Amino acid sequence: MYGLALRQQMNLVNSGAVSYSYLQGGFWEGSSLRSVMEFAYGGMRDLIASAYPGYVFTLMFYIGCVVLVVVHRRKPLPYIIAAPVAVLVGASLLRLFPLTGGPQDLFLTPLLILVAATAIDYLISIDAKRLTVAVLMTLMVWRAIPVLAAYYPTDGGSSVGKIIQRVAASAAPGDPVYLCTGDDPAIRYYVVARFPIPDNPIVEGIRGPGPRDHIDQVDDMLEQYGRAWMVMFPPCGEMTPLLDHIAKEWKVELIERRYPDTELYYVH
Incomplete structure (x- = not known):
């Protein structure tokens, strides 16, 4: 399901010499709390409305509900669902990621954050000394440093x-x-x-x-x-x-x- 979802979100909607709007929109342009709420609501509404392919989203939703009922984890439902959404909206407000309400938002960001968070939570639950998590996070940071250095350098030096x-x-x-x-x-x-x-x-x-x-x-x-x-x-x-x-x-x-x-x- 993830493979199909990612292939769909990577497909360009334009062809030829036509501007691809995903590069030029999806950021908050207001200056009030109300505009923030309208931006977040509108982006998330469009995100759910444009879920494609629809059956993938539906299957993931039902699987998530079953997991929440069967697996009695320490983390409640708001943590599992709200955290990825908060990261997505927050990044858009800070102009780090465009919230366009498209498949790329639905599949690429919240669900991948959810997968990573669930894996780390599981490792914490089975490793009382947190050694496995420490090693994993160290490797992730070590691998991410050269990539992030190219994305967000303080001096624009990449x-x-x-x-x-x-x-x-x-x-x-x-x-x-x-x-x-x-x-x-x-x-x-x-x-x-x-x-x-x-x-x-x-x-x-x-x-x-x-x-x-x-x-x-x-x-x-x-x-x-x-x-x-x-x-x-x-x-x-x-x-x-x-x-x-x-x-x-x-x-x-x-x-x-x-x-x-x-x-x-x-x-x-």
């Missing part, structure tokens, strides 16, 4: 952050910005919260089954706009064939390259 900052400073209004993989949290964080570029269309790279999907997408984008800023970094995979294809008809300029292999191109 290679991805510097590239997005350069785009925000250099791109003219209306210039499209092609992100080779827009579903990466680091890209999302820098584009949405750190260096927003609301006057520039965001085009996410397609991850389709066809080998030419991303090439056709970029062709459509350049035909429509006649220019583009292109952000490439390691998770994109091998992008040389795409750049070689573009260079046959367009001028491709390498604007900046940062370690490890994060690159910014301007195509016109």
